[in-house]
Amino acid sequence: MYIGISLDDPSVTEEYACRYDACVTIPPDAREEGGSEVEFRTLPGGLYGLYSFYDTIDKLAIAYQSIYGQWLPNSIYEPDDRHCLEFCMNNPAEDPEGKAKIDLYIPLVPRE
Secondary structure: OEEEEEOOOOOOOOHHHOOEEEEEOOOOOOOOOOOOOOOOOOOOOOOEEEEEEEEOHHHHHHHHHHHHHHHHHHOOEEEOOOOOEEEEOOOHHHOOOOOEEEEEEEEEEEOO
16 A cells, blocks of 8 residues: 655645655565665554545645644544554546545544
8 A cells, every 4th residue: 555644734834845755555574675765664553533535636735624624623632743644545647537535544632
């Protein structure tokens, strides 16, 4: 699977300076080889909210704004300090409508 991790908030960081990790899952028995520019890491577990997104990629920011600006403040959760995970479920270039199918995992903790 392909997983994207946005490391910066585009409402705070200039778009050109936003960082993004492009990840791919690997089998558990895969070995890390020395001298590689590839970084291996295990994603943290915990509670995540799932939002299934299916639209053109330019509307992904609107989905985030809706989740953080509308749904989350009215929920029993608050955002955790882990990064959001974007599981890419298709290739938009091969989609009949040119849309991206992404499962967004939003890290959450129960509101105190």
